[in-house]
Amino acid sequence: MALALSLSFLLLAVAGRIAIQLYHTGDHGVRFAGMSAPLSEVVPGTLFVLSFAIHLGLILLNVFGLLNVSPVNPDWLATIGLLTGLGGIAITLAAQWQMGEAWRIGVDAKEKTALITHGLYARSRNPIYFGIFAYWIGMSIVFPHPLMWACAALCVLSTHVIVVAMEEPYLKTLHGQAFTDYCRHANRYWLF
Numbered sequence: 001m002a003l004a005l006s007l008s009f010l011l012l013a014v015a016g017r018i019a020i021q022l023y024h025t026g027d028h029g030v031r032f033a034g035m036s037a038p039l040s041e042v043v044p045g046t047l048f049v050l051s052f053a054i055h056l057g058l059i060l061l062n063v064f065g066l067l068n069v070s071p072v073n074p075d076w077l078a079t080i081g082l083l084t085g086l087g088g089i090a091i092t093l094a095a096q097w098q099m100g101e102a103w104r105i106g107v108d109a110k111e112k113t114a115l116i117t118h119g120l121y122a123r124s125r126n127p128i129y130f131g132i133f134a135y136w137i138g139m140s141i142v143f144p145h146p147l148m149w150a151c152a153a154l155c156v157l158s159t160h161v162i163v164v165a166m167e168e169p170y171l172k173t174l175h176g177q178a179f180t181d182y183c184r185h186a187n188r189y190w191l192f
Contacts, residue, residue, distance in 0.1 A: 001071075001078065002059045005085045009135055010056070013092045021103055031106030044161040045057050045106065051155035055139065058147055069145045070157040078142060085138025091191070092131030095120045099128070107170045115175045119180055125186045133145075133189065162187065 021029035022172045033041045061067035072078040096103055098119035104111075120127035134154035 001082060002069075002139065003063055005082065005089075005135075005139055005142060006056055006059050008086070009089050009092075010052070013089060017093075017096050017103065018105075025101050029104050031104055031111075032110045033106065039103040040161075040165055044158040044165070046141075047154055048162065051151045051158065055148060057143060058151070058160065059114040059143060062143070062145075067145070069143055072142060072144055078111075081138045081141025083138070085135050085142060088131045088134030088138055089137070089142060091120070092128050092133070095127035095131060107166045109170055109173075112174060115171065115178055115182065117186070119192060123186060123188065124189060124191050125183065126163060126189050127191060129163065130189045130191055132159070 018028050018030065021027065033045055058067060062069045072081060098121060099116050100114075102113040102116055104113065115155075124130050133156060136155055140148050140152050168179075168183075175182075
């Protein structure tokens with residue numbers, strides 16, 4: 001169950017979204033920190049990626065019998081975990097779709113992107129991250145290992161640093177008062 005959930009996220013929300021962006025814009029939408037970028041930009045992005053790499057590694061170690069993670073009991077808890085993870089993927093995909101051509105992984109301060117405030121973005125400034133957080137909760141229930149919870153915490157922490165230190169300052173500089181006004185009525189992450 002954990003492997004199917006993980007591959008669904010990685011194939012749909014990462015590889016699939018990059019492919020869609022490339023098809024529609026001719027640009028993959030991924031913005032890596034440059035060689036001259038400060039560590040305050042490099043470290044959170046690297047930790048974000050590492051959280052997903054390590055989580056997939058843990059799952060594969062379990063699949064190949066090199067790590068012994070027992071299935072979740074009772075079954076209703078496994079079902080809740082699976083549905084939470086799938087719900088997180090669905091929210092992530094919907095938010096990516098609503099973002100359209102403005103979608104990016106990473107920030108390039110020289111780019112000018114639209115401020116998206118409709119759909120899920122009317123309630124949350126970061127519904128993609130809300131979906132990712134829900135995915136991590138579901139995954140951590142389905143794959144109950146302390147290192148999976150550590151990966152989830154690492155991802156949430158690095159995401160928050162990315163949002164506060166990079167994305168929000170970029171949007172404030174780009175959109176000025178419109179972004180400030182938007183922040184007053186849309187939550188940073190939560191949809192409710």
